[in-house]
Amino acid sequence: MASPHANPSPRASRSNRATTVHLRLRKEIVSGHYPQGSALAEPVLAEHFHTSRAPVREALIALEREGLVSFEKTGRTRVRTIEAKDIREIMEARAALESMAAGLANRNWTAADTALIARNIDAQANVQSLAELSRLDIDLHHHVMLRSGNTRLLQLWEPLRWQYEAYLVEIFKRQAKEDYRPETDTIPSHRKLLKALSSGTPAEATQVMMEHVLFNMTWAN
Amino acid sequence: MASPHANPSPRASRSNRATTVHLRLRKEIVSGHYPQGSALAEPVLAEHFHTSRAPVREALIALEREGLVSFEKTGRTRVRTIEAKDIREIMEARAALESMAAGLANRNWTAADTALIARNIDAQANVQSLAELSRLDIDLHHHVMLRSGNTRLLQLWEPLRWQYEAYLVEIFKRQAKEDYRPETDTIPSHRKLLKALSSGTPAEATQVMMEHVLFNMTWAN
DNA sequence: GGCATCAGAAGTGTCGACACTTTAAACCTA
DNA sequence: TAGGTTTAAAGTGTCGACACTTCTGATGCC
Structure with missing residues (x-):
């Protein structure tokens, strides 16, 4: 920590410390x-991250735009509460973005993608907890967003992802309902999705993804 | 401007000056x-807005997340260039969000909404320039996003709106193509959309909006 | 003239400071 | 003891400062 104004050296696209704080705080x-x-x-x-308030402020602004944190009229910042009614909004927005992405990803889909997602779905069968299952689920959906080739769809989707994850962690904490049955529902649904992505038409992929996400909404709620 | 550290007084949700700079700079x-x-x-x-760098920095972060500005690896900030290939992404994302919003808005639609949008479409017939026409067009679409009742859809849509507007202003500047024919295409398309919103099923509203936006993509491009 | 070199100007990242506001706690008073 | 009031602590918004980096354009060399 040498001198007070030391070490801005390794310049990464817009602030090193602010980005670090952003990512670490988001994870927390x-x-x-x-x-x-x-x-x-x-x-x-600032003290927690061994830095000054400036990078912290930048990180908070970013987190606010990701919907994980909210500013009060007084300027105070609080961790945003995500309730059941928010989940409806989140899942509707996810359905909108992901169904479009599925249609686009269908055009770019390769055998490598199919193999990757098939492995993901296989792993879902051997899962030990609901938390592990949802991590795989999010990975799968993330991959579809990536393969859509539309960077804006992905960017808009990311905040929804964090909000959704935060919500899941919350309900897992409240009710440790470990009565998961991946095989009864999640896995067949994902297999159907993979089939539409790999060997269906774009319109089919869109349709299947739309139903898949909206069905999950009723489940999560 | 009295003392150096003066006047943070009227506290509005997270920084007054930063918000002012954000909105004014975005407009510019x-x-x-x-x-x-x-x-x-x-x-x-900072000098332009008669303030220090801190509020400017906050505004730039917000604008970056809105896609109007981009940070380089060196930390420099530039006005983002929006080219034809970006417009494809923007319109696909708009189509995703707006088609979902149309389906939801259909359920909340009232006679007042119909009257408002009808007036908007009538005004499109008497328009004097392409710029004026697109302002009305954006207003119309904005209203649908509002009436979806899903705040997240609206929030995700807003950056796309600004990017789209910036793109339009740019092409209007380049090619002053004032050979607009609202009556041949835009207006009938909007009338069909209004009909689906006011007296169609949600699925129809979704479908009509999807086609409407995606068709505009080919036009804008 | 064309190209490398190298000062100086301009810009970013981060810090600590301070005015003012909000919150929390201590302190009465009935 | 409950409720209001005053006071101290904590927090936010903004500023200017400074170390370091990047850009710019003037200079010198071939």
Whole structure:
């Protein structure tokens, strides 16, 4: 920490420390480290991350736009609470973006993609917890967004992903319902999706993804 | 300007000056005041807005997330260039969000909405320029996003709106093609959309909106 | 003239400081 | 003891400063 104004050296696209704080704080929030609605004070976070308030402020702005944190009229920052009614919004928005992405990904789909997703679905059968299952699920959906080839779809989708993850962690904490049955529903649904992506028409992929996400909404709720 | 650290007084949700700079700078960028790709230096902007660099920095972060500005590896900020290939992405994302929103708005639709949009379409017939026509067009689509009742759809849509507007202003500047024929295409298409929103099924509204936006993509391109 | 070199100007990343606001706690007072 | 009031602590918004990096254009060399 040498001199007070030391070491801005390795210049990465817009602020090193702010990005670090952003990613680390996001991980902490999504993983449920801070209870929903708890206050996030800049000086406290600054000390926690061994930095000054400036990078913390930048990180908070980014997190606010990701929907993980909200600013009050007084300027205070709190971890955003995500309730059942928010999940409806999130899943509708996911359905919109992901169904479009599925149609686009269908055109770019290769055998390598099929193999990757097939492995993912196989892993879902051997899963030990709901948390592990949802991680695989999100990975799968993330891959479809990537393969759509539309960077804006992916960018818009990302905040929804974090909000969804934060919500899942929350309900897993509240009700440790480990009565998961991946084989009864999730896995067949994903197999159907993979088939539409790999060997269906774009319109079919779109349709299957739309139904898949909207069905998950009723489940998550 | 009294003392150096004066007047943070009327506290609005997270920084007054930063919000002001954000909105004003966005307007300037969207209206084509800064050429695409031109550099935005924090000290220069700070002087322009009679403030220090801190609020300017916050505004730039927000604009980056809106896709109007981009940060280089060196930390420099430039007005983002939006080319034809970006428009494909933007319109696909718009189609995804707006078609979903149309289906939802259909359920909430009232006679007041119909009257408002009908007036908008009538105004399109008496328009004097392409710029005026696109303003009405964006207003119309914005209203559908609002009436979807899904705040996240609206939030995700907003950046696309600004990017689209910036693109339109740019091509209007390049080619002053005032050979617009609203009656031949835009207006009938909007009337069909209104009918689906007001008296069709949600699925129909979704479908009509999807086709409407994707058709506009080929036109804008 | 064309091209490398190298000062100086301009710009970014981060820090600590301070005015003012909001929150929390201590302290009365009935 | 409950409720209001005052006071201290904590927090936010903004500023200017400074180390370091990147850009720019003037200079010198071939």
